[in-house]
Amino acid sequence: MGAVCLGFGGLYVTGLLVSGDEVPSGTRVRGVDIGGLSPARAEAKLERELAREWPAPVEVRIGDRTGTVDSRAAGFTLDSEETVARAARTGSGPFTVIGRLFASDGRAVEPVHRVDEAKTRTALAELAGKYDRTAREGAISFREGRAVPVRARVGETLDVGRATGVVREAVLDGRTGPVSLPVERSEPRVGAAEVDRAMAEFAGPAMSAPVTVTVGGRAGTISPATIGEHLAMKPDKTDRLTPRLDAKALRADPAVTRSLAAITDEPKDGTLSLDGGTVVLAEDGRPGQKVTADALGRTVLPLLTRGGDARTAALPTRAVQPEISRENFDSLGLKERMSTFTVDFDPAPYRTTNIGRAVELINGSLVKPGENWSFNETVGERTKANGFVDGIIIQDDQYTKAAGGGVSAVATTVFNAIFFAGVKPLEYGAHSFYIERYPEGREATVAWGSLDLRFANDSGNAIYIAASSTDSSVTISFYGTKKYDSVEAVKGPRTEVKKPEKREGPKKNCLPQTPLDGFNVTVDRVLRSGDKEVGRETFRTRYDPRDEVTCEKPITL
Numbered sequence: 001m002g003a004v005c006l007g008f009g010g011l012y013v014t015g016l017l018v019s020g021d022e023v024p025s026g027t028r029v030r031g032v033d034i035g036g037l038s039p040a041r042a043e044a045k046l047e048r049e050l051a052r053e054w055p056a057p058v059e060v061r062i063g064d065r066t067g068t069v070d071s072r073a074a075g076f077t078l079d080s081e082e083t084v085a086r087a088a089r090t091g092s093g094p095f096t097v098i099g100r101l102f103a104s105d106g107r108a109v110e111p112v113h114r115v116d117e118a119k120t121r122t123a124l125a126e127l128a129g130k131y132d133r134t135a136r137e138g139a140i141s142f143r144e145g146r147a148v149p150v151r152a153r154v155g156e157t158l159d160v161g162r163a164t165g166v167v168r169e170a171v172l173d174g175r176t177g178p179v180s181l182p183v184e185r186s187e188p189r190v191g192a193a194e195v196d197r198a199m200a201e202f203a204g205p206a207m208s209a210p211v212t213v214t215v216g217g218r219a220g221t222i223s224p225a226t227i228g229e230h231l232a233m234k235p236d237k238t239d240r241l242t243p244r245l246d247a248k249a250l251r252a253d254p255a256v257t258r259s260l261a262a263i264t265d266e267p268k269d270g271t272l273s274l275d276g277g278t279v280v281l282a283e284d285g286r287p288g289q290k291v292t293a294d295a296l297g298r299t300v301l302p303l304l305t306r307g308g309d310a311r312t313a314a315l316p317t318r319a320v321q322p323e324i325s326r327e328n329f330d331s332l333g334l335k336e337r338m339s340t341f342t343v344d345f346d347p348a349p350y351r352t353t354n355i356g357r358a359v360e361l362i363n364g365s366l367v368k369p370g371e372n373w374s375f376n377e378t379v380g381e382r383t384k385a386n387g388f389v390d391g392i393i394i395q396d397d398q399y400t401k402a403a404g405g406g407v408s409a410v411a412t413t414v415f416n417a418i419f420f421a422g423v424k425p426l427e428y429g430a431h432s433f434y435i436e437r438y439p440e441g442r443e444a445t446v447a448w449g450s451l452d453l454r455f456a457n458d459s460g461n462a463i464y465i466a467a468s469s470t471d472s473s474v475t476i477s478f479y480g481t482k483k484y485d486s487v488e489a490v491k492g493p494r495t496e497v498k499k500p501e502k503r504e505g506p507k508k509n510c511l512p513q514t515p516l517d518g519f520n521v522t523v524d525r526v527l528r529s530g531d532k533e534v535g536r537e538t539f540r541t542r543y544d545p546r547d548e549v550t551c552e553k554p555i556t557l
Helices: 002-019 039-049 081-090 094-102 117-131 161-172 191-207 224-226 247-252 254-262 292-304 350-363 376-381 406-422
Strands: 027-029 060-063 065-069 076-078 113-115 139-143 146-150 157-158 183-186 212-216 217-222 231-235 243-244 270-276 278-283 288-290 312-314 318-320 335-343 366-367 372-374 390-394 399-402 422-426 455-456 462-469 473-480 484-492 495-498 502-504 520-529 531-541 546-552
Touching: 027 081, 039 081, 039 473, 060 117, 060 161, 113 161, 117 157, 117 462, 139 191, 139 224, 139 231, 146 191, 146 224, 191 231, 191 243, 191 502, 212 254, 212 292, 217 254, 231 455, 243 292, 247 254, 247 292, 292 312, 335 406, 350 376, 350 406, 350 462, 350 473, 366 372, 372 376, 376 406, 406 422, 406 462, 406 473, 406 484
Parallel strands: 212 312, 502 546
Antiparallel strands: 060 065, 076 113, 139 146, 157 183, 212 217, 231 243, 270 278, 288 318, 335 473, 366 462, 372 455, 390 399, 422 455, 462 473, 484 520, 495 520, 520 531
């Protein structure tokens, strides 16, 4: 027995002497032979031949989609030092050492890996960002007159916490996939069955044909494309798709506006005129019809599921009274003349045309209480297309030729009607130099785009403006209810008088100009109720000198 032990021990010692510190011969790690190498050389060989390829990427399945996890990027790396140490430990027993003296076949050792779980979670979070799928509710949209179903979709979200363990086990086991990762599923509230029902019962029929609405025997149609732009289907509290028609937007749609305009009547105001110095109702107004958004929506929505002639319905309307009619004429307060003013001028064909055209556009204006009146808005731009011709105007302190010349005579007449009616002027401006036919400090000019003549009707009643002209005069009268018993103009003296100069005019389009002093002047508007002064307002005007201008070749109008 002792001889046997002695022999065994001798063999063990001999095995140790033969192998020394080397990795046992025949040792392989995933096919890489490290047997007979020192630990340092074995580690270097593993790093060189195995670390770059191991562990392999893992194919994963997320729901019904597949992806790949890069194991190294996910924190799985080879621990070559521990792998070599393991190989050495598994080969250090006496029987293993003795066996090396007689065995020539290889010995497989599994690699040892390091795991950085934070990187694993980060890699899986990035994978989730790429493959997660939100739930999509079933829905129906309307496009270009067609109902378009939107199919429901189950939501799937990767469970990163649980997936970390699954991937770790797959890598350790050497599996390359496909490995199913755990996901959390979210079911849509509106599924395919509900979409199919809504398509069949409402959406399809709604887009099948136009609907027709009638008012007093007149018919208008609304196309599916127009309806679809303002129609939606939304889930109710029970997740049932129900129609929502935006009646306000439908009513404002230009196509619907045109269709309804053809079957309804706008209210027509009565016509006012002067009869012996009194404003009378020459022609009564006529009520119109209005279709509200609510009435339109309540009429159209039920028609959408019907077919044929059943897609037609009478449209309720609301009567709209005219602003001027026999019923409300007395409430306008047009009971007396508030003011009147006349400007005389030298006859000239361009003045007759331009003044007459402005008078035509102003005559009959009705300004409601609280409203503002504008000369430019009422008369419009003074162009040939608007009925005006070239005449004399003042530009840069010089007479010149332009369309609308002479209209300032109308503006001055209106200004004085405003002045003596006692209503509030909002915007006005005098000529740059004084023109003798106008009252000093009580005259006005206008320029399209830069200077207007405006007033606010603060009289408490409507104001009717009567305008008329002849070849040599223009008259403007305001009718309503007087604010004051009398309005008086008190003019002050001329001050800061400045003499004109003499100069030659331009070579082209030159108009001669007679000289006139420049000066300052003030005019007080004195407002009285009975004999009592109840208000005084001062209007200040500065006139530049009117230079004498001579022309070598003057133009004529």
